Amino acid sequence: MKPTSITLSTFILRRAAQAIPLLLGVVIVNFTIIHLAPGNPVQVLVGDFPAPPEVVQTLRHDFGLDRPLWDQLIIYLGKLLSGDLGYSFGNRQAVTRLILERLPATVLLSGTALLFAAVAGVALGVLSSRRPNSALDYFGSVFALLGFSMPVFWLGQLLIIGVSLGLGWLPAQGMVSLRADPSGWGRVLSIGQHLILPAATLVMGFLAMNSRVARSSMLEVLRQDYVTVARAKGLSERRVVYRHALRNAMIPIVTVVGFNLGFLLAGSAFVETIFAWPGIGRLLYDSMAARDYPVIMGIFLVVCTGIVLANLLTDLAYAYLDPRVRYD
Amino acid sequence: MKDFVRRFVRNRAAVLGGAWVGILLLVALGATWLAPMDPLRVGRDAFAPPGSPYLFGTDNQGRDILSGVVFGTRISLLVGVLAALTSSSIGIVVGAIAGFYGAWLDGLLMRLTELFQIMPRLFLAMLIIAVFGSGIERIVLVIGILGWPAMARLIRAGVLSLKEQQFAEAARAIGVGNARLCFRQILPNALPPAIVMGSLDIAQAILMEAGLSFFGLGDRNLVSWGTMLFNAQTFLHHGWWLTVFPGAAIFFTVMAFNLLGDGVNDALNPKLRARGA
Numbered sequence: 001m002k003p004t005s006i007t008l009s010t011f012i013l014r015r016a017a018q019a020i021p022l023l024l025g026v027v028i029v030n031f032t033i034i035h036l037a038p039g040n041p042v043q044v045l046v047g048d049f050p051a052p053p054e055v056v057q058t059l060r061h062d063f064g065l066d067r068p069l070w071d072q073l074i075i076y077l078g079k080l081l082s083g084d085l086g087y088s089f090g091n092r093q094a095v096t097r098l099i100l101e102r103l104p105a106t107v108l109l110s111g112t113a114l115l116f117a118a119v120a121g122v123a124l125g126v127l128s129s130r131r132p133n134s135a136l137d138y139f140g141s142v143f144a145l146l147g148f149s150m151p152v153f154w155l156g157q158l159l160i161i162g163v164s165l166g167l168g169w170l171p172a173q174g175m176v177s178l179r180a181d182p183s184g185w186g187r188v189l190s191i192g193q194h195l196i197l198p199a200a201t202l203v204m205g206f207l208a209m210n211s212r213v214a215r216s217s218m219l220e221v222l223r224q225d226y227v228t229v230a231r232a233k234g235l236s237e238r239r240v241v242y243r244h245a246l247r248n249a250m251i252p253i254v255t256v257v258g259f260n261l262g263f264l265l266a267g268s269a270f271v272e273t274i275f276a277w278p279g280i281g282r283l284l285y286d287s288m289a290a291r292d293y294p295v296i297m298g299i300f301l302v303v304c305t306g307i308v309l310a311n312l313l314t315d316l317a318y319a320y321l322d323p324r325v326r327y328d
Numbered sequence: 329m330k331d332f333v334r335r336f337v338r339n340r341a342a343v344l345g346g347a348w349v350g351i352l353l354l355v356a357l358g359a360t361w362l363a364p365m366d367p368l369r370v371g372r373d374a375f376a377p378p379g380s381p382y383l384f385g386t387d388n389q390g391r392d393i394l395s396g397v398v399f400g401t402r403i404s405l406l407v408g409v410l411a412a413l414t415s416s417s418i419g420i421v422v423g424a425i426a427g428f429y430g431a432w433l434d435g436l437l438m439r440l441t442e443l444f445q446i447m448p449r450l451f452l453a454m455l456i457i458a459v460f461g462s463g464i465e466r467i468v469l470v471i472g473i474l475g476w477p478a479m480a481r482l483i484r485a486g487v488l489s490l491k492e493q494q495f496a497e498a499a500r501a502i503g504v505g506n507a508r509l510c511f512r513q514i515l516p517n518a519l520p521p522a523i524v525m526g527s528l529d530i531a532q533a534i535l536m537e538a539g540l541s542f543f544g545l546g547d548r549n550l551v552s553w554g555t556m557l558f559n560a561q562t563f564l565h566h567g568w569w570l571t572v573f574p575g576a577a578i579f580f581t582v583m584a585f586n587l588l589g590d591g592v593n594d595a596l597n598p599k600l601r602a603r604g605a
Contacts (some may be wrong), residue, residue: 044459151579158575161564285543296459
């Protein structure tokens with residue numbers, strides 16, 4: 001066991017080290033945008049808000065704007081590493097705090113969608129792969145085509161019109177009813193009710209993607225010799241599919257789930273805007289309307305960091321599912 | 329080529345997608361004649377439901393939605409095609425250089441590709457447009473510049489395998505120079521899959537433009553399907569037609585390009601289709 005754990009920790013360290021230049025690259029992109037923006041960098045650091053001259057002066061000093069560009073990058077990097085993403089003059093709050101306040105709502109929405117899309121997508125894909133060209137398989141294909149082509153913001157609007165305004169079944173706006181019990185099950189129930197439509201909107205595209213990847217991955221694995229051997233040994237079809245084939249078929253599925261976090265968060269930004277869900281996507285929309293650049297850039301950095309971490313976790317999941325990966 | 333056309337025509341979904349794209353092209357070219365009125369003309373009939381004289385109804389300012397959808401075709405196709413051309417061109421050049429020259433250049437370009445793949449395109453596009461200002465040219469440029477990594481990876485993979493083949497060896501043996509070998513001999517053979525990706529890129533660019541417009545970052549001087557949905561968001565309770573028609577236009581157009589891309593892919597790789605993968 002010991003050599004494996006050493007290999008795994010080396011693998012983790014190596015992957016983590018690879019993530020650092022990527023994060024640095026993202027920071028440099030942000031830094032470049034601040035400096036290439038029309039006007040001067042202070043304008044971007046403040047946003048479209050009147051800032052007193054002394055604040056402008058402080059910002060100039062804090063960010064070393066009168067010093068060489070290289071020094072400025074180091075200062076900017078130092079600020080980010082200490083968790084300082086700047087100050088939102090629009091919200092009169094530190095950007096880091098603003099984002100941290102909104103993050104749980106986004107995690108709840110995206111996490112629910114991700115989980116459901118992964119479980120239901122794999123189930124649909126596996127069932128389709130067991131009976132290619134059956135009615136279920138065709139349904140899966142049509143569903144996937146619809147999911148790939150449907151703009152998430154349109155689907156959200158349609159669900160509000162149909163389910164909320166038309167049938168009156170579910171709430172269309174916000175995260176919790178103001179009339180709900182502020183604590184306990186009443187609140188949980190209210191959040192659950194408010195979550196259904198936004199999560200359903202967000203799930204569609206990912207469910208389609210996961211089901212197609214799961215299907216083709218399973219088809220590929222089910223053709224392999226070891227599956228034939230397992231069948232020849234007399235194992236039940238259920239055991240062959242779910243115990244032997246699915247584990248290997250999971251590798252591409254994990255890739256899709258892990259590497260599409262960026263798309264999920266982009267979708268989440270639309271969904272939060274449409275359903276007034278108080279997460280970072282909604283914050284992004286409001287900041288966009290107010291030209292509150294520090295918040296927009298802060299969200300960009302946080303999202304990119306989240307994606308880099310998700311990719312790292314995906315790589316680790318590979319190592320768990322397929323031990324050969326560790327020796328690459 | 330004959331086989332390709334025969335296989336493509338046999339795929340009904342792809343033909344349907346192609347036909348829809350053809351119709352859209354005609355609508356975009358003839359928008360001035362096809363639209364019943366000026367899409368920006370403000371009228372007294374606010375929120376008029378679909379019927380006569382407004383086939384798709386009107387919005388909050390009494391603007392004709394059908395005319396907006398017709399003129400929006402121009403913007404969507406223009407942005408979709410130009411942005412896809414931009415991203416494909418960058419991706420093809422980067423992928424060919426990385427795959428052919430290899431070594432440190434490949435390493436550098438692939439790290440750059442990874443960086444661009446890590447950054448969510450929509451967020452970065454929003455950030456750039458919010459800071460630098462909107463406008464149709466900027467939207468095309470931003471979508472195009474941010475969309476090249478997948479194409480670069482595809483072309484790199486093709487070039488990597490092609491450069492080891494006999495025809496490349498033979499060309500080297502008769503003294504063909506590196507640049508000529510890469511761009512004139514190898515690259516054309518790596519391009520067919522790029523056509524498929526180009527078609528899918530158009531669909532993605534159309535969605536992206538609509539998304540940016542939905543966030544209020546579109547070109548305010550033009551009518552686009554995304555801008556119409558952005559406007560509809562405030563008036564969802566006033567009428568379904570404000571959102572249904574422009575959204576359906578995006579949906580069917582994206583679907584058409586997806587079907588077209590799949591059809592070309594199946595026609596280029598008949599074995600894949602036969603395997604049901």
